[in-house]
Amino acid sequence: MKNTRPADFTDVRATNLSVVLHHLRAEGPSSRAAIAASTGLNKATVSSLTGTLIEQRLLRETGHTGNRIGRPGTALALDGSAYAAIGLQVAADRLTALAVDFAGDQMLLWHRAFSTGAFSSGRGVSAITALAQRAATRVRQQGRQVLGVTVAVPGLVEESGTVRLSPPLGWSDVDLRGQLSGSLRQPGLEVAVANHAGLAAVAELRHGGHPGADLTYVTGAAGIEAGIVVDGRLLHGSRGFTGQIGRFALGPAGSPTLADLAGIEPLVRRALPGYDPASLTDLAPAVEQVAILARAGDSGALDALRDTGTHLGQGLALVANLVNPSAIILGDHYAALAEWLIPAASAELSRHTLTSTHLAASALGLHAAALGGAVTHLDRIDTGTLP
Template structure:
């Protein structure tokens, strides 16, 4: 049923095909009989769906499994040859791109630094998008869509930037410009949400039921994952933690107020604390700080104070959200225990009850491209929901 109306035959066919694709994506290759068992569809229906997907270049047959009794079935697997999703990230000091195929493999990734203010951001993002488009076309790959990750509040239409305190962005213009360039549907998503989505599928939160991802760039945001899916809240703005009033009450934030958490733990705040300059990307910057900290006690002490401020904010979030795991990304990764150990100590001291379990703090395993990777994964959302039909042209 769709609302109060019966689903059309066409829609039902798309939904069943999406069910098969989701099964292959989550559980791996399977014979037609196994797919019928997994999905609850009739074997004949699965056969028709697989034939259509194979003609569209979405699936391929593998060699028969050895040791099978009777006539062995040929497993069906997702194909990484044709269909791809494009993920882009626009951040304060860099842009990134990741291209993911239908099987979940990364076929291209790239990061470029940004200079030149707002126009520099736009030029860098559009230039990177154009390069990705040309690369995909040359490889014979077809994009099902693209997602642009931004450090901003994004409305529930997944296109409209509502508030971007560290970037001069507003409205649906960014989605429109990228869509015109790529010639494909484009979503816009919060960068922390995109990174959390990637960590839940490819990284440090894989297999975790309740997780929180914390960005570590100029801005600080959070992505909340429950059973593998994002928690976005009523207006889609959940996770805007960087502006919680738990930071230094005298520190001015990029949003114009004082006392925001990111004004104490964001990349620029960390650099001000250690007295070092910013390099091309947050990871390069933090790696240089970590190297200095190995021989400079004052830098280590300053990072300890940053870690305490991180722990203070996480204690508040842990009390509200009760995550099993908190994944720290961005500049936090090269600093590692220089920040995590004081954060853990502060968390222990701030949890209200011994009955509470301190969430496990983990470092991201996906690097600076985590948000772009999650954005690329989200580009397949309409396909895996049955709203886009890969077999339409076959």
């Protein structure tokens, strides 16, 4: 009932470009004849499609190769060297910039101290813009065309790129995309702003190595949010405000939320009673300290981790019962503590659901959302929308 746009030859071509790129990504270098045989496209079409892709510097010829079908032919391989994209990730304590090229190679990974306590949103936006600008310049110096920049922000982000509300950053109604676009002033550079957890889920889908196209990524940073991928596509909801699982609560006013019960900050405060709360602007050292204590068998840390895992499992059971992912990926700081969280969380998840859900730690580290931000621009090529 939704699609009211007529289709034409352009759509067919985009789909078929996508089919050729997908084949080469999955199978590695292949001759035109092998592509035709495997995809079902006829040889003339494959020649035309690969011609366009070579022109656009997305494929290159790799010399002659033995070919299982017919005469030996020239093999074609994906060429990742022409295009790259940038992801930025804004947390309460730091900025992260990351660039990857179309081949998936990471070109830069930068961290900058950031303090939303000390910064107004205006100064924050300036810092973000300056970092994006420097990253774009560096990538261009390495000979790549920068397709786009996406900034990952925790909280409610409108599709327009306005940050409606970000409790971890203390921001509301900040037109981050508008201000960034105005400052970057680069024709052809796409600028976007999106939710942290959603972008991290996109990164997991492409680089996480999980089977299946229905996965949920859970952030364990200053808040708890979920990025939900359904049938290979990120779930946006009516306004883009999905995955707000930290607000989960069942009970009368004042009942604790999932963020109160299973958040990283409450865990750290409990596991490290002597820890200076002021230092909690950067959670990473505190999380590392909790892991050290747990590894040493400290019962306070182990109890706190088990209780956190139990509550987290109860929250994730709600997610599993509602959207039925094949896997739930514990990200950010949860990943560093996964060996202690997962046993308790898995037990609760099984107890509250009728179907099995795989629970695993993310292997993408603390910058999965930045990676996802870059990946969104490169994914578009894979769907046949050429630069």
